[in-house]
Amino acid sequence: MPPASPTTPGPFGSKLLRKSSRSMLGMDPQKIIKTFFGANSGITIVVLVLIMVFLLREGAGFLSTYHHELEVYRKAGLEFCDIADTPLKQQQQLTSALRRAKASAASDEAKRALGDAEEAFETAIEPADEIVSELKTHATETKELANEFHTLEVGRLQLLAAAYSTSDPTRKADLLKEAELSKVDAPNYEERIAAVIDRREELAKALTDYTTVLGTAAVALPDAVADVKTAVPAHIAEVHAAVKKLETWSWQEPVSFFTAARSFFFGTGWITNSSWQDFYGVVPLLTGSLLISLVALLIATPISVSAAIYTNQFASDQEKEIIKPVIEFIQAIPSVVLGFIGIAVVGDLIKGVSQWEILSWIPGFPIQERLNIFNAGFLLAFMAVPTMFSLAEDALNNVPRAYSEASDALGATKLQTVFRVIVPAAISGILAAILLGLGRVIGETMVVLLVAGNRIAIPDFGDGLGVIFQPAHTLTGIIAQELGEVSRGSSHWQALFMVGILLFVISLSVNWCARTIAKRFEHPKA
Amino acid sequence: MPETASSAAQHAPVVQVRDMDFCYGSKAALHSIHLDVEYHRVTALIGPSGCGKSTLLRCINRMNDRVAGARVSKGEILVKGKNIHDADVDLTQLRRQVGMVFQKSNPFPKTIYENVAYGLRVHGVKDKTTLDEAVERSLTQAALWDELKDRLQAHALGLSGGQQQRLCIARAIATMPDVLLMDEPCSALDPIATLKIEELIAQLARNYSVVIVTHNMQQAVRVSDFTAFLHLGKLVEFAPTEELFTNPREKLTDSYLRGTFS
Numbered sequence: 001m002p003p004a005s006p007t008t009p010g011p012f013g014s015k016l017l018r019k020s021s022r023s024m025l026g027m028d029p030q031k032i033i034k035t036f037f038g039a040n041s042g043i044t045i046v047v048l049v050l051i052m053v054f055l056l057r058e059g060a061g062f063l064s065t066y067h068h069e070l071e072v073y074r075k076a077g078l079e080f081c082d083i084a085d086t087p088l089k090q091q092q093q094l095t096s097a098l099r100r101a102k103a104s105a106a107s108d109e110a111k112r113a114l115g116d117a118e119e120a121f122e123t124a125i126e127p128a129d130e131i132v133s134e135l136k137t138h139a140t141e142t143k144e145l146a147n148e149f150h151t152l153e154v155g156r157l158q159l160l161a162a163a164y165s166t167s168d169p170t171r172k173a174d175l176l177k178e179a180e181l182s183k184v185d186a187p188n189y190e191e192r193i194a195a196v197i198d199r200r201e202e203l204a205k206a207l208t209d210y211t212t213v214l215g216t217a218a219v220a221l222p223d224a225v226a227d228v229k230t231a232v233p234a235h236i237a238e239v240h241a242a243v244k245k246l247e248t249w250s251w252q253e254p255v256s257f258f259t260a261a262r263s264f265f266f267g268t269g270w271i272t273n274s275s276w277q278d279f280y281g282v283v284p285l286l287t288g289s290l291l292i293s294l295v296a297l298l299i300a301t302p303i304s305v306s307a308a309i310y311t312n313q314f315a316s317d318q319e320k321e322i323i324k325p326v327i328e329f330i331q332a333i334p335s336v337v338l339g340f341i342g343i344a345v346v347g348d349l350i351k352g353v354s355q356w357e358i359l360s361w362i363p364g365f366p367i368q369e370r371l372n373i374f375n376a377g378f379l380l381a382f383m384a385v386p387t388m389f390s391l392a393e394d395a396l397n398n399v400p401r402a403y404s405e406a407s408d409a410l411g412a413t414k415l416q417t418v419f420r421v422i423v424p425a426a427i428s429g430i431l432a433a434i435l436l437g438l439g440r441v442i443g444e445t446m447v448v449l450l451v452a453g454n455r456i457a458i459p460d461f462g463d464g465l466g467v468i469f470q471p472a473h474t475l476t477g478i479i480a481q482e483l484g485e486v487s488r489g490s491s492h493w494q495a496l497f498m499v500g501i502l503l504f505v506i507s508l509s510v511n512w513c514a515r516t517i518a519k520r521f522e523h524p525k526a
Numbered sequence: 527m528p529e530t531a532s533s534a535a536q537h538a539p540v541v542q543v544r545d546m547d548f549c550y551g552s553k554a555a556l557h558s559i560h561l562d563v564e565y566h567r568v569t570a571l572i573g574p575s576g577c578g579k580s581t582l583l584r585c586i587n588r589m590n591d592r593v594a595g596a597r598v599s600k601g602e603i604l605v606k607g608k609n610i611h612d613a614d615v616d617l618t619q620l621r622r623q624v625g626m627v628f629q630k631s632n633p634f635p636k637t638i639y640e641n642v643a644y645g646l647r648v649h650g651v652k653d654k655t656t657l658d659e660a661v662e663r664s665l666t667q668a669a670l671w672d673e674l675k676d677r678l679q680a681h682a683l684g685l686s687g688g689q690q691q692r693l694c695i696a697r698a699i700a701t702m703p704d705v706l707l708m709d710e711p712c713s714a715l716d717p718i719a720t721l722k723i724e725e726l727i728a729q730l731a732r733n734y735s736v737v738i739v740t741h742n743m744q745q746a747v748r749v750s751d752f753t754a755f756l757h758l759g760k761l762v763e764f765a766p767t768e769e770l771f772t773n774p775r776e777k778l779t780d781s782y783l784r785g786t787f788s
Contacts, residue, residue, distance in 0.1 A: 402632035406694070409589060409628075410701065411621035412648040420648070425635050 052504070059501045062494035066280060067260035068150070069491055075189040075251050076142035077135065077196040078277050083246055084132045084203060087239040088125065094228055094235065095121050101225045113222050124213035128206035135196055135203075140276070145187040156182045193251045204243050211236045264498060270456050270473075272482065272492050280495035282502065284458045288373070288472030291459065292448060295377025295468055296441045300384040301434055307385075308392035308430075313418045324393075331386040339450030342379045347371055347451070350378075354469070364466020371453035374468045379451060380441045388437035395429020395518075396422060428517050435514035439507050445476040452477060475503045538607070540565045540704055540735045541586055541624075546601035548578075548585060550593065555581050556759045558601070563705065563752075568727060568736045570750035570767065572743060574782070577756040579739045583707050586610075586737065587624040588617060606704060622649060625698035625734075626707040630714050631690035633682035633697070638674055641682045641693055645701040660700050667733065668696035669726050688719025692726065699734065706730060708738040712745065724749050743783065747771055755779050 073079050095118055102114040156179050163175035218232040267281020311323050347370030354365040399422050407417040423430070453471020456478075461467050479496050486492040539562035548556035556578045563569050571579040581590065585603060588610060590596040602609045610620055622645070633641050642661045643651075651657060661678070665671040670692050674680075682693060691711060698706060708727070712720040727749045730736055740746050746753050747767060754764040755776075763770060763779045774780045 400632070402628065402630060403634060405589070405592070405628065406632045406634065406697075407644070407648075408592065409587060409621055409626040410645040410648060410697070411618035412644075413618060416648045420644070421634055 055497060055501050055504060059494060059497035062280075062491070062498045063257060063260050063264075065491040065494055066264065067255060067257055069278070070260055070263065071255045072143055072146045072150075073277050074253070074255055075193065076146060077139040077193050077251065078143060080196055080246065080249055080251070081132060081136045081139050082277075083242055083249065084128070084135075084207070087207070087235070087242050088129060088132060090235050090238060091121065091125050094231060097228050098225060101228070110222060114225065117217060117221055117225075120217040121214065124210045124217065128203060128210055131199055131203045131206055135199065136276075138192070138195055142187060142189070142192045143277075145192075146189075149184060149186055152182055152184050189251065197251075200246060204246055207239055207243050211239050264495070268458060270478070272495075278492065280491070280498075282475070282499060284456050285473055285475045285478050285499065286502075287458050288452065289442060289448075289474040289476070291373050291468060291472060292377045292380060292452060292474060293438060293441045295374055296380035296384055297434065297438055299378060299381035300388055300437055300441075303381070304385045304388035304437070305392050305430060305434075308389050308396060308433075309418065309423065311389075312393050312396040313422065314414075327386050327389050330382065333383075335383065335444060335446040336450070338379050338383065339447050342375055342447060342451035343371065346375050346378060350375060350469075362466075363464045364469040367469040369453055369469070369471045371451055371471055372469050373452060373459065373472050376448045376452040376472075376474075377468070379447045380444055383444060383447065384437040384441050387440050388433045391433030391436055392426075392430045395426040395433060398429065399425045428520050432514040432518035435510055435517065439510040439514070442510065443476065443503065443507050445480050448474045449477040449480050454481070475499050475506075479503075538565070539563055540606060541737070542604040542607075543582070543585075544602050544604065546585070546603060547599045548581060548590075549597065549599050551595035554599075554759065556585075559761050561754055561761060561764055563735055563737055566731055566733070566735055567751040568731050568738060568749050569752045569754065570746035571737065571739045571754050571756060572741070572746050573756035573762075575741070578759040579756050580709055582756065583709055583737060583739050586705065586707055587621050587626055589626065591617070618649070622701045623703050624705045624707060625701065625703035627691070627694050627698050627709065627711050629710040631687060631694050633685070633690050633693050635681070635683055637679050638682050638685070638693065639678040642696050642700050645697060649701065664696040664700040667699055667730065668692045669722070669729070670696055686719075688715055688722060691715060691719070691723060695723075695726065695730070699730070704735060706734045706736045708736065710739050710741060713741065720745075743771075755782065757782070 098114055098118040098121065102111055102118065105111045105114055159175050159179040159182070163172050163179065166172050166175065214232060215236060218229055221229045221232075223229075264280055264282055266283060267279055268283050269279045269281045270284055271277075271279045307323070307327065311320055315323060351367055351370050353359065354362075354367045359365055403421050403425055404417050407421045412420065452474060454473050454477060455471040456473045459467045459470045459472055463470070479499055482492070483496050486496065541561075541563035543559050543561040546556060546559045547554065548559075559582060561569075561582075571582060573579050584590045585598065586605070598611060602611060604610070605620065605623060608615065625645075634644065636644070639661055642664050643657045646657055646660055651660075662671060662675075665674060670689065673689070674685075682690065685693060691714075695706075695708075695711075712723050715723065724745065727736060727738065731751075738746075738749065750767045752764065753767045753770045755762045755770065755774075755778075757778055763774060763776045765775070770779065771783060774783060
């Protein structure tokens with residue numbers, strides 16, 4: 001039967017081909033279907049925008065809150081105490097080094113000499129130590145006053161806002177009265193800080209005296225504790241620097257927003273829930289995240305790229321049918337299960353292996369911690385392999401057949417064709433695959449939370465490459481660990497959202513780079 | 527023109543296809559093909575689509591090895607007197623002797639220089655002077671040297687379509703093959719670029735034996751010395767071009783040339 005022509009449709013054609021004459025809700029059904037699909041793709045974009053807005057809204061308040069906290073930190077004199085405290089902490093380290101030396105000393109005579117030295121160290125610092133601890137108590141009181149005032153002030157402002165928005169006159173009067181009652185005076189920082197400033201001279205003198213005593217005591221130290229002996233001059237210099245800083249310190253010096261931002265992005269300490277002062281410095285977390293990702297990338301890249309090259313270029317059809325699903329299956333393993341494996345298997349394994357004599361040349365071996373950067377990086381590499389493999393394989397697959405044909409016709413061997421023509425032609429896609437793998441790794445949370453060791457400190461790069469066997473904490477891990485426990489809207493809460501924003505920006509830029517690289521050299525369609 | 531071969535060998539056909547059958551798996555594609563490619567002459571293969579002319583071309587440098595199940599089931603092909611399916615034949619050496627240019631220009635995404643030098647590099651040539659000389663010679667023979675000598679380090683994919691195809695010819699002749707196979711080299715080009723390639727083919731015949739597949743009969747007349755007409759996997763007629771086009775012996779050839787094909 002010849003097909004029904006559009007002008008004269010047959011009996012069935014007329015039913016099937018005609019445009020519906022009916023309409024739903026006054027709209028053409030085709031239009032409804034189109035709108036439905038369009039709306040679905042629109043929703044994803046809207047959701048993404050909402051996520052960004054939400055993150056920014058929660059995080060935006062952080063800088064001003066943190067700025068306020070740092071201001072109180074300075075005005076209440078906590079900063080002053082911290083300047084003096086730094087050399088005191090060093091002194092404690094020196095003394096405990098002496099104590100350890102004493103415990104392991106061979107002869108009684110040496111023990112006695114070291115004991116005397118330790119005592120001399122302890123007595124020398126006592127006056128300064130006393131002053132600092134008194135000042136600390138005073139500063140903490142000031143800070144508590146400031147916090148109390150801040151809380152009340154915020155509550156009062158809320159009452160006032162409620163009062164102005166209500167229309168009921170009696171309720172308005174009540175609210176205003178309540179607000180009036182909760183009004184308290186701001187703490188008088190000038191008066192409070194005077195007690196601290198007054199003792200500045202005294203503290204400076206105590207510290208200077210301490211250095212004099214220490215200098216003479218250090219000369220008498222036995223050679224057995226050479227490390228302490230050499231550390232003393234540097235320590236003395238630090239104390240002098242601290243004294244100078246104390247003398248120029250002023251409580252009135254304004255804290256700029258720039259300082260708050262800098263102490264977030266470049267701050268070396270992430271100290272929370274402390275009785276003294278909270279600091280939100282992101283550097284330890286960022287280093288942890290970057291080191292773990294780097295390790296993961298270094299392990300995953302060669303594995304996935306060579307697997308992709310083999311599968312795409314050399315494997316027989318049966319091999320392909322095994323390799324591809326198996327590698328893609330890795331993606332189906334829940335990350336928390338990989339975390340178990342990291343704790344139960346990989347940790348013990350690398351610790352055991354690190355104790356082998358023949359491997360002692362590897363920096364950082366034998367390792368102390370089962371849960372460390374390398375362990376986390378290793379498991380993340382495992383998670384990144386499927387992403388990187390699939391994308392790299394796609395990139396190789398997209399290389400026009402004409403290239404390999406031309407290369408073959410010129411007498412190149414299979415290996416020459418693969419490494420001189422196909423891989424170079426796919427290199428942008430392979431790089432993009434690596435970057436997208438990096439994006440996957442940076443954002444991963446569960447494995448690093450379980451396996452990275454969660455020590456919030458900048459890893460000690462003095463170990464050289466051994467640094468990767470130290471525990472670390474990460475940007476993702478810290479959010480997962482702390483967000484459930486902080487009070488909503490506090491500075492800590494906001495700081496975690498800032499970490500989220502940072503993470504978002506990193507992932508976004510990694511993805512953007514990947515897209516740019518992939519677009520850079522698009523193959524002619526062949 | 528290098529006159530290394532003895533004059534006797536010069537007159538022997540450089541490629542001899544002897545009574546060859548070819549099949550893709552169980553499907554026969556060519557039947558009893560018997561064809562000689564003369565030394566330093568242009569041989570054209572014509573015929574309707576699917577007649578096997580490209581398959582025949584690809585048999586000569588064993589490009590069909592890439593296709594699973596494709597094989598010569600009867601007869602043999604000799605290149606310079608040597609059976610190319612002998613066990614001791616090195617495929618890379620064969621392809622060095624028999625160069626190929628494809629239907630669609632396919633320069634590598636590399637520089638112009640690297641494209642031309644590629645064939646030598648895969649055969650282990652590392653010496654810079656040798657490579658430089660080969661690049662200059664090949665580009666000159668492909669009539670590209672004057673256009674491109676100042677931008678040898680430019681990316682090959684930035685050239686025009688005609689230039690790209692001539693670059694592919696330069697790449698194929700850089701290894702100094704004895705035979706140059708061309709699979710519809712002008713089908714994707716405009717008339718002016720086509721004209722340039724046709725002129726080039728005439729010049730190339732001074733140094734190389736050329737086999738060209740074309741669906742354009744005028745082109746076969748213009749460029750070739752001998753023409754083979756294939757139909758349904760059989761060689762219908764093979765004769766000097768002028769003879770075949772003016773005075774075909776076979777009725778089938780005649781009707782194909784007239785366009786009165788049933």
